[in-house]
Amino acid sequence: MKQWGIWLVIMMCFLSGAFVLDAALGPPAFATSDAELQAVQEQWQSSAHALADVNCSSCHQAEQTKKFVALPTQESCKSCHTEAVDTFLLGKHGIRIQEGESPLTPAMAHLPMQTEAQDRVMNCNTCHDVHSVNTQTAAVDACLTCHNDTHSQNFQNSKHAQLWQQDIKLPRPSAQAVSCATCHLPRHDIGTKNKPQVVVNHNNTYTLLPRDRMAKEVCMNCHGMEYAFNSIFDDDLVVSNFARPPTEKLTTLEMIRASETKRSGN
């Protein structure tokens, strides 16, 4: 009895100690060498940011106090990219930041992730490399840096990837190129008829599940309804990243066709 008690006491002290130690570790220090600064400036000089007059101070200096900001957060991005950041924070990628937790890392994920990427920290810069702001990298390569499930791995050999290879244009992917982002971080027009405003929905969970939402929001941008439904509800086809045309014939669609025939009296 006594021995058992002593062991429990030791164990609890150890666990409590681990909490304290964990809390004591602070953020890393920051300083930039000339070489690093030079490299960053070169990346930035040909970026869309530079040509839009977004200078170092636009992100690295607090607007009100003019205080230097070493590591700007999504709040800085939000001052121009409101919809992107707002939606990012609602998906699995950003929700931990929104809820005041440490940012997401692949180590926390339940899906298979690349071993060497386990400790990468998820924020805007992870996919967008904010100094070069290359939307092509963000649309495929950034995803595959971490995601290692079969669907992701099979993208490279898919018909969609062929379209992507054929039509990569700077400064950003065209409407014909199909990337990971085309389906999972899709574009929306939130503007008016006369004044379109195309934004990217960065809530990565919204166009993922349930699949019927994907069919409408994404697949049907390029495919007919029946093709889209017969593809998205075929598990093997999803895993293969749509390697072949759909062979599924959904009962739902047969029922609709039957009721339509009955209705029109043919």
Add this chain to the structure above:
Amino acid sequence: MSQNVQVPSRNLFRKLGRLLSIKTTVITLCLLLTVWLGAAFAFDHKTVFLPGTTSDGHVLIEASCASCHEGFKPVSNETCLRCHEAEMATDAHGAKKFRDPRWAGDLEKIAALTCTTCHNEHVHTFGRSVNLKPDLCMACHQGIIEGDLKSHDGFTADGCWTAGCHNYHDHRTISTGFLRQNLDQPDFLPLPALPVRTVTSKRDTAPKPDLKQEFQRGPA
């Protein structure tokens, strides 16, 4: 004689000693448990307080108790909508539906206007974070698979949403009207309907980069 006196007193001491050691152990353990839970709370290791498995959707924020809980109050719809507004934008089973006197009575079968009726957290769920049994639709829609209204003859009671055909909150895509309207479309639409994003540059070349000194010095 002296032996007879010593035996009961020795027993008494032994008993007292044993009682004390049990008491001390129990008190020490309670104290340590309090310290341990206190440390977990103070140093942000709140997962030790989780009463059960968290759903896939929320598992990444399971240690952020305050995201959903305000003290010990029940979780409110407002809390859920803080993040799920987009999913609920066209809720097919929303307040508007049940204002109709034809359906108002159905709320007595399932309290459908309270998120946590179907989406209770930290308990077993059957997919889509739904804790009610998959045949939950039958509470109101039994007539679809049997009876006068049957249009789904031979379908099972638990397949409505688990098979992927129906979406309780969102009927935009899976509704008879939508499917009927979009029958017989070509596999590949003539033109992709994806919006194009264009960038208008303000300048032809980059401006002179600023803040050089600040970067070299680091933050104050």
